[in-house]
């Protein structure tokens with residue numbers, strides 16, 4: 141296993157200075173489970189393939205522990221990678237497919253038998269070990285691919301690129317939970333690419349949020365929820381995402397339209413585009429005319445809570461309200477938990 145360092149790394153597929161990955165410097169800890177989360181096209185696969193050695197970066201280095209592996213191919217980097225679509229040998233049985241990476245490494249027959257049985261039972265393939273892969277459904281084949289990625293104990297890291305895409309929703313849920321447990325058991329450094337926040341948040345110790353070729357935040361699920369480093373993280377994580385409202389800020393007060401709000405902290409010398417960020421979970425409907433006036437446009441009942449879609453002037457404000465909470469006609473204001481308000485200047489979080 142290895143700590144992974146990305147040093148001054150960037151990548152362009154073309155010669156016209158358009159960067160699919162913008163310059164980044166990061167250290168990813170040995171043995172941790174990372175999710176690489178961001179919308180389609182933001183550069184997740186590019187970054188993963190640079191880490192695995194399938195792609196050579198146009199700038200910078202990749203280090204495993206302290207060794208520069210930038211010019212090494214995938215095999216020499218000693219990593220396992222699981223792709224979006226299954227990669228299995230159709231003519232082999234499930235058992236032979238799982239054993240293949242170990243046979244290649246000349247492990248003993250005893251060890252292979254035990255290890256294959258172990259992995260097969262972890263991902264519930266033990267009943268079909270002697271079936272030929274040919275003829276199995278796409279999701280079972282993808283499970284075999286996952287198994288092949290997990291079977292070697294001696295890898296530096298295991299990389300997954302949207303591995304549950306072809307898996308049906310129910311099995312997706314099971315596998316997501318199993319992968320988390322497997323990480324805890326196996327202790328490998330794992331990097332899991334996904335555009336699905338639920339997948340990222342259930343799987344990872346740390347989520348790496350990407351937008352437009354840039355890593356905008358690396359944090360625990362709690363940090364991403366409570367302190368989004370960039371307004372993009374606030375929008376992208378949570379459903380609905382964080383409310384972001386243009387404001388004037390001075391000291392510990394924010395002004396929105398003609399209304400003043402208390403902030404939990406004081407801020408000095410702010411410049412640029414200023415906004416407050418408040419999650420719908422920390423906003424409540426109120427009758428108090430000192431609070432911010434709103435118009436309620438729609439109420440969505442989504443089971444264990446309600447989403448109130450409201451607006452103040454041309455700004456949308458979402459409020460999450462408990463299932464049991466009654467909503468009355470005269471609740472024409474919104475109040476925010478001041479300790480949960482974050483301040484953004486040009487989209488980046490500012491510390492008080």
Ligand code: ADP
Pocket residue numbers: 153154160178179180181182183184185186187
């Ligand atoms: P993601 O995995 O987050 O969807 P990618 O890393 O695949 O994103 O792509 C990032 C950007 O690089 C996109 O704009 C994509 O069009 C571009 N890109 C990806 N692969 C290639 C390639 N082989 N040649 C040229 N452009 C590419």
Ligand code: MG
Pocket residue numbers: 184185186
């Ligand atoms: Mg991709």
